[in-house]
Amino acid sequence: MKNIISMLKKLNKNTVITVIAVIGVIVVGVLIAKPNLSGLVGGASAKEIAQKSVDYINNNGLSQTPATLSGEVVEESGLLKFKIKMGANEFDSYATKDGKLLFPQAFNIADKKDDKQTASAGNNEKGTPSETKKTDNPSFEAYIVARCPYGLQMQRAMAEAVKEQPALAQYMKVRYMGSVTSDGKNITAMHGEAEAKENLRQICIREEQPNKYWEYASCQMKAGGTEVACEKSTGVDSAKLATCMSDPARGVAYAKKDFEGEKKYGVTGSPTLVLNEATISEDSFGGRSSDGVKSMVCAGFNTQASFCSAKLNTTAAATSFSVNYSSGSSGNTAPAANSGSGCHAAQ
Numbered sequence: 001m002k003n004i005i006s007m008l009k010k011l012n013k014n015t016v017i018t019v020i021a022v023i024g025v026i027v028v029g030v031l032i033a034k035p036n037l038s039g040l041v042g043g044a045s046a047k048e049i050a051q052k053s054v055d056y057i058n059n060n061g062l063s064q065t066p067a068t069l070s071g072e073v074v075e076e077s078g079l080l081k082f083k084i085k086m087g088a089n090e091f092d093s094y095a096t097k098d099g100k101l102l103f104p105q106a107f108n109i110a111d112k113k114d115d116k117q118t119a120s121a122g123n124n125e126k127g128t129p130s131e132t133k134k135t136d137n138p139s140f141e142a143y144i145v146a147r148c149p150y151g152l153q154m155q156r157a158m159a160e161a162v163k164e165q166p167a168l169a170q171y172m173k174v175r176y177m178g179s180v181t182s183d184g185k186n187i188t189a190m191h192g193e194a195e196a197k198e199n200l201r202q203i204c205i206r207e208e209q210p211n212k213y214w215e216y217a218s219c220q221m222k223a224g225g226t227e228v229a230c231e232k233s234t235g236v237d238s239a240k241l242a243t244c245m246s247d248p249a250r251g252v253a254y255a256k257k258d259f260e261g262e263k264k265y266g267v268t269g270s271p272t273l274v275l276n277e278a279t280i281s282e283d284s285f286g287g288r289s290s291d292g293v294k295s296m297v298c299a300g301f302n303t304q305a306s307f308c309s310a311k312l313n314t315t316a317a318a319t320s321f322s323v324n325y326s327s328g329s330s331g332n333t334a335p336a337a338n339s340g341s342g343c344h345a346a347q
Contacts, residue, residue, distance in 0.1 A: 046073040049099040050082040133276040138300030140172045143272040146198040147191045148343035149320035151270035153288050156317040159218045160290035165307040171297050175258040185248050187255045200251050204244035207254045212236050222323045269342035276300045289314050
């Protein structure tokens, strides 16, 4: 445990949230609500342990705004569950009853058949290609944020698919998660100002210089801090881009449409995939690989396009910034999510 804490302290605060969340996914498992708070260690109350968790976040700089405890503390599957508020956002967190481990996030992996049956049509996740709504002109959208390792993985897989089969581009769009500031002049993102700025930059290129979008994205995802260099090397009109980003009637207005879609589909994690107005999981389509992307798009056609018969790269795309398409993992088929849970709003 000491080694893990030492490692986390060396990372920046946004990366730490993601790392701890992933650890939480591995450890927590299925959550089933239980009302009693028995078994607390050392005489500490449930609220004291929850507050200790909040203090840890504040004392180690893991939030851009002060974290506070919100609401009651309850037990779920032997863990303490409580809400932590950071700025305007509030989210569920979990801690062990000895107060030694904190999980800012957990996922219920139980088979929720009832939930699937009652989900609204606009947010009904489809499990297999045969269940997907068909159309003559399918629309595949990936909701991400620019600094999420798994969002970058999905964007990389899409970029590779377009590189291999350019005709796919007309059926795909990357959309971005966030919100508009109260003054309506800027946008926010889950990992801070730098991410919000990059989200806006990519949105403006997507909307006003679409023929440059995939070139720019493919360049920028290789390393952080390469935005200006990538604008130049890919031929982006930087003056036009700067005007778009500074004009709320253009950049922010475009972003607002993405955020409206985010609310419509109940998007909470990067990446979240939407095909023909229904959320889908990549699990049944080949995962976050260029072939998986092609399979998802093609699952939405009434009549298969010619590129649907092409065999693209089945290797999982690399996560985070990477010069290479793949991280070099063994095997020919990409795991559905590359064992990654995604980035979820936590601040």
